[in-house]
Amino acid sequence: MPLIDRDDSALVIIDVQSNFYPPTRLDVDRQRFQEMVRRIAWITSVADRLAVPVVVTEEDPAVSGHTVAEIREALPAKAVTLAKNAFAVWDNPGIAAAIEATGRTTMVLVGIETDICVAHSAIQLHDAGKRVVVIDDAAYSPGRAHDRGLRRVTGQGIETLSTKELFYDWVRTIECADTFHDTHRDLTPPPGVRL
Template sequence: MPLLDVDDCALVVIDVQTNFYPPKRLDVDRLLLNEAVQRIAWIAAAAAELKVPVVVTEEEPDCNDHTEDIIRAALPEDALTFPKNAFSVWDNPDIAARIEATERGTMVLTGLETDICVAHSALRLHEAGKRVVVVNDATFSPRHAHQAGLRRLAEEGIETLSTKELFYDWVRTIERANAFHQATPHLAVPPGVRF
């Protein structure tokens, strides 16, 4: 997989909503979910710093509530949030139009759920001719569904990488990495990542 070009990337944050997994869902590993949400917020903040356009979706916000506060606080000012009615972001005309308006060829996907909305979005964007990269530690599904989703993506030729790999692809050099860390000391290390 070639390195990502930060100037060709757009970030898509899919359905990371406060009530997507209500407390009664006992099959959800809350620690893993929380770590994924923290990484997504970190990626959104890094995208804001590096001028990567961000598109945010919310599935049935009347039921699932809105995007997690920690992520909303990290988003760049020009990030737009869209309601999502089809599982794939590409099958929602307003979202597809916003993705096209970024004029970026590489879509970096994070969010919920790895095996459904993230997978459907990745596959449809790939069919539409986009380069698609799924951040494997910044997506989540309960139990075995996460790994099943990643396996399906791999079988279809969709690229995956970690938050750490994404960051270093985006900055490329020690000089840019150091400049990023000096400008944003609160973003020194992605959550759960050891350098």
């Protein structure tokens, strides 16, 4: 597979909402969840500065709340946020239209839950002819469900990358990476991402 081309990429942030998980469900995985949120906020900021379009989904926002503040604050002005009623983003006509409107064919997926909404979205987008990449350290399901979701998508021929790998695919050269870091000193890499 070729490297991920930022000029053909759209970032799809799936359901990282304030009330999606009751606090008791996060007791064991709270740190992993918070690190995922920080990575997504950072990827979103990088996407904004590299002119990568961003589509955000919110599953049943009346119950699950809206996108968490840390990510919402990083969204580009042109980002589109849409309610999601089917688990796969592609099965929601408004979201599918927003994805098509980006004009991009490589979909970079982050969010929750890895084994359901992220997996369903990845599979449906892949079946629709898109190149799909799931950022494995910027997706989340509690416990072993995360690994099961990643196994399912890779079994379908869908790529997985880390946040670090995505960044370097998008910038491609030492000069571009150095220029990005010099220009955007405010973007401190998130936990677990050594650039």
